[in-house]
Amino acid sequence: MKNYIYAIILMAATFSYAQETEDATAKWSGSRPDGHAPISVMGDHTHGKGEIMFSYRFMYMNMEDVNRGSENTSFADALTQYMVTPTRMPMQMHMLGAMYAPSDKITLMVMANYLTSEMDHLTRMGGTFTTEASGFGDTKVAAIYKFFNKDKQQLHAQVGVSIPTGSIDEQDAIPASAPNEVILPYPMQIGSGTFDGELALTYLKQWNKWSFGTQARTTLRFGTNDNDYRLGNRYSLNNWTAFTATKWLSFSGRVELGAIDRIEGANPALNPMMVITADTQNSGMTYANAGLGFNLYAFKGSLKNLRFGFEAALPLFQNMNGIQLRTKETLTFGLQYAFK
Numbered sequence: 001m002k003n004y005i006y007a008i009i010l011m012a013a014t015f016s017y018a019q020e021t022e023d024a025t026a027k028w029s030g031s032r033p034d035g036h037a038p039i040s041v042m043g044d045h046t047h048g049k050g051e052i053m054f055s056y057r058f059m060y061m062n063m064e065d066v067n068r069g070s071e072n073t074s075f076a077d078a079l080t081q082y083m084v085t086p087t088r089m090p091m092q093m094h095m096l097g098a099m100y101a102p103s104d105k106i107t108l109m110v111m112a113n114y115l116t117s118e119m120d121h122l123t124r125m126g127g128t129f130t131t132e133a134s135g136f137g138d139t140k141v142a143a144i145y146k147f148f149n150k151d152k153q154q155l156h157a158q159v160g161v162s163i164p165t166g167s168i169d170e171q172d173a174i175p176a177s178a179p180n181e182v183i184l185p186y187p188m189q190i191g192s193g194t195f196d197g198e199l200a201l202t203y204l205k206q207w208n209k210w211s212f213g214t215q216a217r218t219t220l221r222f223g224t225n226d227n228d229y230r231l232g233n234r235y236s237l238n239n240w241t242a243f244t245a246t247k248w249l250s251f252s253g254r255v256e257l258g259a260i261d262r263i264e265g266a267n268p269a270l271n272p273m274m275v276i277t278a279d280t281q282n283s284g285m286t287y288a289n290a291g292l293g294f295n296l297y298a299f300k301g302s303l304k305n306l307r308f309g310f311e312a313a314l315p316l317f318q319n320m321n322g323i324q325l326r327t328k329e330t331l332t333f334g335l336q337y338a339f340k
């Protein structure tokens with residue numbers, strides 16, 4: 001009996017050793033559940049020549065309560081300085097994406113999104129009201145260039161442009177204006193109003209069961225939009241690791257560090273004394289967030305190369321300029337389908 005168990009252990013050990021050595025010189029592979037990053041990460045992978053991928057993502061992000069700097073503060077504090085404070089802002093985003101690789105080195109990407117935002121408010125007089133905005137956001141086109149894929153590592157760079165197809169003229173009625181509509185503050189606008197550059201550099205590494213990825217990303221904005229302002233540049237460093245539980249399931253953990261610059265200029269139609277979101281002093285921050293998620297991957301059968309990903313993320317810290325709504329939970333779901 002004992003010998004029998006030893007034999008099984010020896011066989012298992014030999015088998016896993018053989019797998020390890022066989023993979024040692026192999027390429028980084030997308031054909032495993034953790035072959036894609038956590039679903040909240042964009043531009044994390046490339047495709048082989050002639051491959052096409054369609055994706056749909058849904059993101060829910062909630063903001064609630066206010067921070068002054070890095071500390072949670074009261075609405076009463078916000079209302080000493082402003083007539084109105086937001087109390088909550090849930091946001092939903094539908095994202096449709098397509099990828100196509102004209103060669104093994106280059107993958108092209110396009111992404112469109114539809115956004116719905118609501119903002120609940122509290123006035124100095126104790127009144128409450130909600131504004132709403134929705135519409136198609138800015139459209140992103142990008143090219144990813146793969147520098148190398150060897151020894152289970154990949155390095156690729158993304159160069160892209162965000163085209164200002166999203167509205168920056170969203171209006172809604174507020175108690176002071178009703179029944180007329182007035183322009184909504186910066187966070188409620190759907191688009192940036194400027195052509196923005198998006199650059200990213202991604203490094204990926206795989207082991208037998210584990211994988212790791214890191215991505216540096218920046219959104220650089222130039223000029224000013226038709227409403228005399230431009231949103232702040234964005235910088236982020238995203239790191240993730242994933243564990244492949246089975247051929248079709250992996251679990252991931254992710255930590256992002258980021259910074260958003262202050263808004264430059266100001267929309268003259270907004271009164272910065274009115275509400276904290278209309279004052280550009282209350283824009284820009286440094287932050288960190290962490291997410292846990294899983295990827296499902298159909299590795300064979302009629303649904304081969306269909307993926308489903310989920311991630312839930314929470315902020316670790318957020319240090320705001322001035323006084324701003326706090327980010328709470330972010331949930332991301334996504335379906336991806338690749339074919340040749």
Ligand SMILES: [Cu+2]
Nearest residue numbers: 045047053099
């Ligand atoms: Cu893809």
